[in-house]
Amino acid sequence: MTKTYHPIRSLVWKEWREQRWRFALSALVLTTLSASMVRAQLIPTAESVAIIFGPLGLVLCVFMSMGAVPPERASGTWHFLVTQPVPFGRLLIVKWAVGAAALLSTLILAGAAAYAAERSHGNFAWPPFPDKHVDLPILQGKTSTLVLSMVGTACAAFLTLYSFMFAAMLKARTELHAGLAGILLTIVILAWAAQYPMIGWVYHDEVATVAWFSSLINPLSPLMFQFKENRTMHALALTMTPLVWVGIPVVRWLRRMREAE
Amino acid sequence: MSIRLSASSAVPIYRQIVDQVSQQIASGRLKPGDRLPSVREMARALPANQNTVLKAYEMLERDGLIERRHGDGTFIAEGGSPLRLSERRRRIADALTQAVVLARHYRLSDDEVRRALDEQLTHFPKATQE
């Protein structure tokens, strides 16, 4: 009898075989885009990089997380997978880890491409919006530190976002549902984040408009307007918002669990 | 050897196997000394539960229709009339029941039925006892 027992290898192999095209596509698009944008110098380098690591990174998060569980649910292989003798947690961790690895490699590849393009031509500046820049003298002229910190920040931020989306999409029945949920989630997160500038940390007219509309989805916005003058209280009310958004579903879920018992 | 199971019948599966094997013996399609498939082969071919086939084979063996030679297989038993007298009587009664039901349905008198039966009996020459 051949010795074949290696559950993690099986799980990783399958995940890699299923995700490799997704990874190849996103790596190709992001690397080409970042290299060519930086190289072409149509807009300042830092802005190009900010676009790559900003909106495109968000899209990448949605793209990567929606490929993990929803396609398996849609095709019916999910049941086949969860009935194998593997702890459910281990199965999810492998799925999460393969997606996370693909996401991080894509970001690092795109960063490396931008860096290479930058070294061959053009200049690199921090922060991404030079006219409103926050002075960080430590980074002045240190391109490699700059790229590293940008890639590092992007990796950390998008890994968190990806994990959040991965969890949110576990129940999605098709990839389309998951994609829509991911886009909705991104909009909510962005709109929520846009409310911070209302406090007056960074002020743009456009951002203020977005912030005003986004406060409509914020259950604590009356509180925020109440404390508009008090920065600390305003920030506190804003920070409590996610607690409300997360808290309500958790309480409902707990109540349903208690009913079931 | 061909046996067809009818699952929608009220006759139990093992009974269907017994009936069909004994009918095929009576009609001469299975001859003494012919080899029957093993329980496993038969169960797979039908398909039916091995225990059901085993039960049928045991009944056939008890009735003296087949004999199992250890290590050699199952064979149609040699000699004699394959069916016991009681069994033969039961079969005839079954067949006649159908005829009588039809006769009642068509409102034929008892005499007419008896006459029809006599006619049939004279029509077919008596088979010589083997």
Added chain:
Amino acid sequence: MSDAMIEIHGLRKRFGKQQVLDGVDLTVPTGSIFGFLGLNGAGKTTTISILLGLMKANEGTCSVAGVDPEKDPVEVRRRIGYMAENQTMYGWMRVQEIIDWCGGFYPTWDTGFAMDLCRQMGLSADAKVGTLSKGQSSKLALILALAHRPKLVILDDPVLGLDPLARRDFLRDVIGQLQARDVTVFFSSHLLYEIEPICDYVAILHQGKIVACDTVDALRERVRCVELHTPDAAALRNVPTLLDVRVEGNRTLATVADYGIAKDALTRLGANGSFDDGLNLDEIFEAYVAGRKEVAA
């Protein structure tokens, strides 16, 4: 290990307000082919999910191949073979690949045995899983459920969606590959007459309870349909083990679950015994799940 491969006691499961399983008791003897029957939505798949440790019961205990699935679901799944209703496997894998892939999860996997079974059942190792016909897919699923040589195989409505030829072929494999190897088979289905010849035992699950559980022969022996000429509704209600009453013209047909017990009461009501018919499994099932004890006015 005891004589029972599966033992279930007082299993209850509720989804919200819906009581899906309402005290299920079941014993599956080792070495038997056990038919688990029920209408769609009767709770067959829920029961199987609990047996596999995919779901937790609200009440009750079960033991599958000597293991409590709630405590150790992974060990249960290692010990048994399972084939889901309409099982979908990874279409992009080749037959050889999916065998190796599944093998990764079982310490006792025997790839050589799996490949032998493929040859016997006419599956090519190079074929893409996605290109197999429904019949071939179910063969492959059976091979994957068998290759770690389990002592118990749970098949959840495996003939669902197969054409009659493929169904017969599949049942042949169940007899030839499973029963011939002394594997206990727990087989859920709603196609009764198809699986009747295959089963040693059947259990009928209805509205979350096991309403009948016996050998096929015993069930056929005891469930009878009796013809009466006096449709006395009140008297009929006192017949023990009554399942169903139907009035057809001037005849009344009463179906009882245990003819031995009910015979005297029926004779008193004027049954003469000559039309006491045995029933086929379909009719027995119908009497249990759709039987009405009241005579329609």
